[in-house]
Amino acid sequence: MKYILSFVLNGQPVDVLAEPTDTLLDVLREKLRVMSPKRGCDEGDCGACTVLLNGEPVRSCLTLALSVAGQEVMTVEGLSKNGKLHPLQRAFHEHYAAQCGFCTPGMILAAKALLDKNPHPTREEIVEAISGNLCRCGTYQEVLEAVQAVARGEYAEVKE
C-alpha cells in the first residue's frame, strides 16, 4: 500500500508516493533522485546517508520515510544558493577534505549542524560532531581543518 508523503526538501514542498517500509534514503535516492545521501551500509553504521531533519543530523537509512511527513529535510543539494557554494563546500574543496567523496555529503551536513548551533566549536567538539561519519580515505584531518577555517570566518564572503 502506498501513501502520499508530503515534506519540505531543501526548502521546497514535495509530494511523493512511499510505502510504509521505505526509508527516507530509499525515497530520496530512488524516487526523488536526490543522490548526495549515499548508501554506505544501509544499517546505521557509516553516516554516509546523513541528512538534516529539522536541522539535526539523522541517518536517512534508519529513518522511515513516512515519519518525516510535514517536516524539513535538507541534503547537500540544498546548500548552495543561486549557484554559489556554501562556505563549508568551498572550504572542503580548498582543503582537499574529500578524496573519493563518498562520505563527504554526510560530513558536510554533520559539520553544518554543528556550526549552526555552535559557530565557534573547539577541536574536540568538531571531532565529536563528525565522529559518527566513517571515511575510508581517512580525510578526518582535512575535514577538521576545513571546518575550523569556516568557524574562523575564512569563507564568510561569497566569492563571485
Next chain:
Amino acid sequence: MKKRGIGISCNTHPAGLKGGGDPSQALIRVKLDGTLDLVIGAVDIGQGCKTILRQIAAEELSVPLEAITLSNFDTDIGLMCTGTFASRVTFIDGNAVIRAARDLKDKIKRFVGSQLGVEPEQLEMADNRVFVRDNPEKGMSMAAIGAAANWGGAILVGTGAFTPGAGQDFDPETGKMTAIASLAFGACVAEVEVDTETGVVDVLKLVQVYEIGRAINPLLCKGQINGGSMMGISFALTENLFPYYPAVDFAPETFSDYILTTAADMPKEMIYDIVEVPHPNGPYGAKGFSEMTASAAPPAILSAIHDAIGVWITDYPATPEVILRALEAKSTS
C-alpha cells in the same frame, strides 16, 4: 595505569609492479575552441590523478589547467592502464602524459608552421599560443589553432605510452635489481598511550617524513599522508577480518564489528614533512608513494606499544584483547 611509549619505523615503496611490465597510455587532442581533451585509462579513486595528470599536460603544453578536460570514464574507448594500484599512476601515467604532450606539441608546431609558412623548429609554445621565436608577434593562439585545424580537415592528436619494461636484470639470488620504476622512502615515529586496565591504545602523535622525488601537488600529497595514516592506525589497532584466524568465528559482518578509525581516533598531532630528491625517470622527478603512508604507522605503533608496556605484539591488530592477553602472559611468565 596509562603508560606511554615511542616507536619508529622506516619503509620503502616502489611505484607500480616492482618487476615492471605495467604500461599506461595517454592521448591528448586539440578541440575546436583550442582547449584540450586528455584521455587516460587510470581511475581516480580520490587520490587526485585527474588533477595531477592535467597539471602535467598543462605544464608540458603551456596552457592553463582549465583548458584541459580529462576523460577516463569509458572502458570501451578508454586507453590501456594496468590500474590504479601500488602508487603507480603519477609515475607511469604521468610519463605517458608527458610523452603524449610532447608528441602533440610537435604536431601542433608542424601544423602552425605550415599555416604561417615557417619551419616548425622556429616555433615556441608558451602562454596558450604558438609563435615564432625571433618574432613573437607572429603566431597563433590555441583557439585559432583549434579552429584552423578542425575546420580545415586536420586532427591534432598526441599519443604516448610508458612502461617500465618487465623483469629486467633481476638477480634471483640476491634480489638485486635496477629500480626500474621508483623507490620512495619514509620514516614514521609514533607516540602511544596504553591503558593497562582496558588494553586500549591511543595514538597521541605521528611524525612522518617521506622522500617522494617531487611533490607535483603538495595538497594531494598531504591528503595521501594523513589519509594513509588513519588507515595505518586502523590496521595497527582495530581492523580484523578474522579475529581468531584460521577459525572464522566472530568474523565481522558490518561496520559495527569491523572497526575503522573515526575522527575520534585521530592523533592530536599529525606532523609530516616531504623531502624531494628528483628521480631520473619520474615525471619532473616524482615518485609514487601513497600506499606506503598506510604501512608506515603500524610498525611504529607496535614498537611504541613495546616501549610502553614491554611486550611485542607480532600480529595486527593490537586490539584491547590482544594487549590484555599479552600483559597477562608477561606477568605469569
